[in-house]
Amino acid sequence: MSTSFKSAMERLKCSIRDVPDFPKKGIVFKDITPILTNGQLFRLAVTIFTERYQRKSVERIVAIDARGFIFGGALAHHLGVGLTLVRKKGKLPYKSNSIEYGLEYGQGTLEMHIDGVEKNQRVVIIDDLLATGGTAEAAAKLVELSGAEIVEMAFLVELGFLKGRERLEKYPIFSAISY
Amino acid sequence: MSTSFKSAMERLKCSIRDVPDFPKKGIVFKDITPILTNGQLFRLAVTIFTERYQRKSVERIVAIDARGFIFGGALAHHLGVGLTLVRKKGKLPYKSNSIEYGLEYGQGTLEMHIDGVEKNQRVVIIDDLLATGGTAEAAAKLVELSGAEIVEMAFLVELGFLKGRERLEKYPIFSAISY
Numbered sequence: 001m002s003t004s005f006k007s008a009m010e011r012l013k014c015s016i017r018d019v020p021d022f023p024k025k026g027i028v029f030k031d032i033t034p035i036l037t038n039g040q041l042f043r044l045a046v047t048i049f050t051e052r053y054q055r056k057s058v059e060r061i062v063a064i065d066a067r068g069f070i071f072g073g074a075l076a077h078h079l080g081v082g083l084t085l086v087r088k089k090g091k092l093p094y095k096s097n098s099i100e101y102g103l104e105y106g107q108g109t110l111e112m113h114i115d116g117v118e119k120n121q122r123v124v125i126i127d128d129l130l131a132t133g134g135t136a137e138a139a140a141k142l143v144e145l146s147g148a149e150i151v152e153m154a155f156l157v158e159l160g161f162l163k164g165r166e167r168l169e170k171y172p173i174f175s176a177i178s179y
Numbered sequence: 180m181s182t183s184f185k186s187a188m189e190r191l192k193c194s195i196r197d198v199p200d201f202p203k204k205g206i207v208f209k210d211i212t213p214i215l216t217n218g219q220l221f222r223l224a225v226t227i228f229t230e231r232y233q234r235k236s237v238e239r240i241v242a243i244d245a246r247g248f249i250f251g252g253a254l255a256h257h258l259g260v261g262l263t264l265v266r267k268k269g270k271l272p273y274k275s276n277s278i279e280y281g282l283e284y285g286q287g288t289l290e291m292h293i294d295g296v297e298k299n300q301r302v303v304i305i306d307d308l309l310a311t312g313g314t315a316e317a318a319a320k321l322v323e324l325s326g327a328e329i330v331e332m333a334f335l336v337e338l339g340f341l342k343g344r345e346r347l348e349k350y351p352i353f354s355a356i357s358y
Contacts (some may be wrong), residue, residue: 018272056182066248069249070262073225074249077222080218082216082220083216084216093201
């Protein structure tokens with residue numbers, strides 16, 4: 001890891017805002033919007049992903065609802081590849097595959113169009129945050145259902161203490177910033 | 180309007196998929212995901228926005244939850260400016276302003292962080308679809324609450340028969356594709 005890469009990460013990390021008691025009491029939320037609203041920092045954040053994937057023969061970016069769309073849109077546009085959406089239940093209009101996944105209380109469902117990715121396509125899955133890994137795991141299963149290949153799962157921020165990386169141990173994982 | 184611009188629009192328009200009875204019976208949904216998943220078409224769609232705004236001294240892109248994040252992320256990254264999110268109620272972690280707006284049945288609420296845009300900042304508001312204009316109008320009010328200037332509101336697709344443009348008549352409106 002180069003010195004300039006590390007200092008870029010530190011700059012981004014310093015800009016993340018701690019918001020106590022969101023989404024509920026006792027949780028300290030890592031708010032990335034100060035990175036987004038600063039043009040230089042946002043470009044820096046996207047560049048981490050574009051530099052990482054531009055020589056890896058990536059054919060499709062799969063972005064997770066909803067903040068994953070921000071980085072997924074910028075990355076796919078820069079690489080000149082297509083973007084596929086993984087969305088919460090009922091949001092996608094066309095025929096979709098569904099995967100249920102466990103939430104802290106109850107279950108959630110993620111969906112992807114049946115023509116969202118192609119067999120053997122080289123895919124990067126992207127989201128802003130890796131927490132427990134439940135959402136990312138469901139997205140990976142949707143991609144695998146279509147027979148595509150997961151090159152890597154990419155996150156701007158990883159909350160290491162929630163052990164999402166262990167849950168996703170069968171996939172290559174990259175995160176720009178870790179706590 | 181140049182011939183190549185018109186033919187690009189036609190290529191995009193032909194790629195939009197009609198999905199009958201979504202989100203409910205009798206509505207024909209214009210599904211833009213075939214544009215997103217094709218790298219060439221997605222780049223073409225984003226280029227329409229980047230070329231339009233790159234010489235207009237735009238200082239901030241405001242993107243509407245959730246498909247607006249796709250184009251907003253790509254556009255802000257390309258222009259090197261910041262991105263501000265307008266989200267549905269309860270999704271933003273920090274102190275926010277709220278605007279209620281009418282839905283077909285009942286009301287929705289959109290929110291933006293109080294530090295989302297700066298006074299007098301030149302802002303483009305972006306979303307994938309202009310339908311009745313209720314969401315876009317609420318987003319515009321949030322931007323105005325912070326004293327920023329709306330350069331234009333930009334949409335990939337406009338459903339002209341729903342008359343959103345009339346509702347938004349006090350703002351400059353651009354749409355790439357119209358029905």
